Amino acid sequence: MFKSLSLKVILFGFIFTFFSSFGQSFFLGLFNSSIRDALSITQGQFGSIYATATLLSSFLLIWVGKKIDDVNIFKFVFFVTLLLSFSCFLFSKISSIIFLFFAIFLMRFSGQGMMSHTATTTISRYFTKSRGKALSTCWFGLSTAEFFLPVLIVYLLTITTWQNMWISISLLVLIFLPITSFILIKNLNLNSREEINKDDFKDRDIKQWKRTEVLKDYRFYIICLNMLAMPWIATGVFVYQSFITESKDWGNYIIAQSFMVYSVLSVITLLISGFLIDKFTSRKLLIFMNIPLLFASLVLIFFESATTGFVFLGLIGVSNGFANVLGSSTWAEIYGVKHIGSIKALTTALMVFSTAFGTALFGILIDKGFSLEQIALVSVIYISFSLILLFLIRNKLNPQYT
DSSP: OOOHHHHHHHHHHHHHHHHGGGGSHHHHGGGHHHHHHHHTOOHHHHHHHHHHHHHHHHHHHHHHHGGGGTSOHHHHHHHHHHHHHHHHHHHTTOOSHHHHHHHHHHHIIIIIIIIHHHHHHHHHHHOSTTHHHHHHHHHHHHHHHHHHHHHHHHHHTTTSOHHHHHHHHHHHHHHHHHHHHHHHHTTOOTTOOOOOOGGGGGGGGBOOOOHHHHTTOHHHHHHHHHHTHHHHHHHHHHHTHHHHHHHHTOOTTHHHHHHHHHHHHHHHHHHHHHHHHHHHOHHHHGGGTTHHHHHHHHHHHHOOSTHHHHHHHHHHHHHHHHHHHHHHHHHHHHHOSTTHHHHHHHHHHHHHHHHHHHHHHHHHHHHTTOOHHHHHHHHHHHHHHHHHHHHHTGGGOOOOBO
16 A cells, blocks of 8 residues: 555554654643642643643644745754653653643643654645554554553553653663654655546645645634644543542542553544545534544533543544544645645644643643532534534535645
């Protein structure tokens, strides 16, 4: 299905999305209790610091992320790798609130932001006909991390300190990523493209939108409303998983075990969505992306048993599988790939911003005494509103041709 260079590009994307997990909320949330105990801070204080640091990282990403359109890909990758390694090392040295802020800022910027941005931008630009399958395989890296890292980290925290774990992660990043990147993408450049048949040249005739033009397109904002639902809601769930566990009285390991269901369903959805996108286009599948997330929020409102945790995170996993692929391929389909790095820098920054919003909103609502069910109702209202707007413009999402 894929040729040699294509396989290398996909493997590169897989590795980078896997390593982006170190800056993802599901991973950082595992250290929530340990860090709060070490610094003697509340859930709300941790959430405010997390949200502010994440918010600032999203602003920086808008500027730094667009550089991927202008420089050699391997040089860009090397910079991102060094930054992630340094961020992990700094995270191991957290000893005060100020250190916590800068550590989270760098982890969110380098991990969740730049690592995932680099992987998906490279894949989106290189692939045309097989973009859906390539992106779904690429995001399988993050799903793999989501499958076994939560349980592994919970276990490791019982036998070693969280500081030692972060030092080990820093060394792993510094040694492993430069070597694999050199092997996989040293010959890749900004003009490298997947080989396609002459019949597929129509895709190359799509109008290549600049970021300034995209910002004037009303469709962009409606699509973003839907794209951002998953990041802010899921981040709230991941960061405040201990609050959910306590509210539902599920026990310490239910959420960690439920992540396996979340990961398995994410992977299945990733694999299916890749083929569906290449057959039907992202534009037609977009309307279905947040429906499982809507049902997940409803499940949280109406059900109490421990098995609810598996259903809840499982449904989020389905939406996550769709969102990961659609979040990259949709922009390439509608706006072209010439300036995709600049556009993706903006959308990735908005995604990171939404995670900050989710963290802050959940933290504020928790501190003000909102119940878990009331917070889930807020999610239901947002998802429903964005879906209605998307339904109204569903027939206006086609690209323009030159």
